[in-house]
Amino acid sequence: MSKVVIFGNEPFAEMNHFYLSHDSPYEVAAFTVDRAYMKQPELLGCPVVPFEEIAQHYPPEEYLMAVPIGLNRVNQLRAEKVQQAKAKGYRLVSYVSSRAVTWPEAVVGENCFVYENVVIKPFARIGSNVIIEAGSVVGHHTEIQDHCFLGPHSVVLGDSIVEPYCIIGANATVRTGVTIAAGCIIGAGALITRNTRPGSVYLAPASELLPGSSAELSALVEAR
Secondary structure (H helix, E strand, O other), X not given: OXXXXXXXXXXXXXXXXXXXXXXXXXXEEEXXXXXXXXXXXXXXXXXXXXXXXXXXXXOOOOOEEEOOOOOOOOOHHHXXXXXXXXXXXXOEOOEEOOOOEOOOOOEXXXXXXXXOOOEEOOOOEEOOOOEEOOOOEEXXXXXXXXXXXXXXXOEEOOOOXXXXXXXXXXXXXXXXXXXXXXXXXXXXXXXEOOOOOOOOEEOXXXXXXXXXXXXXXXXXXXXX
């Protein structure tokens, strides 16, 4: 069983410790973070080691690394830490849930995290350093390029392209054949039907606050 060091000490790192421990061929040996962000010397029974010293304690010849960092700076922080880990000589692992649906010859790059109930259709390609949250769908012949994040139950339909450093929010939908340009944020629940502009933000309409209480409105409906 290969041993892995996880970068991070936040709840997202804890969640990925759980996945790797229960649903992968990897054994988590330690956590690591930059010394300035050290909170405690141990997490979930594993030592937490400053990233500046990690190669001394867990040499890259013997240990792999996973960098499951979230959305900071539109995924740029995760990309930077991936490059720093590689510069230290670490090989990066990817996790694809046993409960995800993929097909033979599926292409998934390094440092990717594909969670339960994700569906990756035939001929789709997933780049490196991509997080695809639970319940999402990646359509046929679609390309998710490097350093992206797809929120829970997001849908990117077939023949689409999501360029690097994009965030697709929970329950958002990208229509067939659309290109999401680099650095875009697509808000939760948004529907994208045409190509986007680089570095732009697209939000769904906010929910409307109706006058009156829920009890009053319920009584009105019942009266009808």
